[in-house]
Amino acid sequence: MQVQGKYDAKTFPNAxxxxxxxxxxxxxxxxxxxxxxxxxxxxxxxxxxxxxAARRIQILEAEIELANSF
Incomplete structure (x- = not known):
């Protein structure tokens, strides 16, 4: 799950x-x-x-993927 951008009440009422x-x-x-x-x-x-938590998971997954690419 990606948590990015800004949400307003119309697009995501339970933001x-x-x-x-x-x-x-x-x-x-x-x-x-x-x-x-x-x-x-x-x-x-x-x-x-x-x-x-979703944001940190996404960042850590990207860092681990980058580290494994070397």
């Missing part, structure tokens, strides 16, 4: 709720694993929102 929703258990597990794999344990935090 505020989405941004404040707690990350899922699956996101937490994935983020923890990716942060350890990327040697960036500070990227994991138990109290992240769904959107912030």
């Amino acid at each position: 505020k709720a989405f941004l404040m929703e707690q990350m899922t258990r699956a996101q937490g597990l994935r983020l923890k694993r990716l942060s350890e794999e990327a040697y960036q344990p500070a990227q994991y935090d138990r109290d992240l929102s769904f959107a912030e």
Whole structure:
């Protein structure tokens, strides 16, 4: 899932709720694993929102992919 750009009330009426929703258990597990794999344990935090967790997961996946390309 990509979380990018700005959303207004017409295109995404629950945007505020989405941004404040707690990350899922699956996101937490994935983020923890990716942060350890990327040697960036500070990227994991138990109290992240769904959107912030998605953003960090996306960034870590890109960094790991880049590192594996060398």
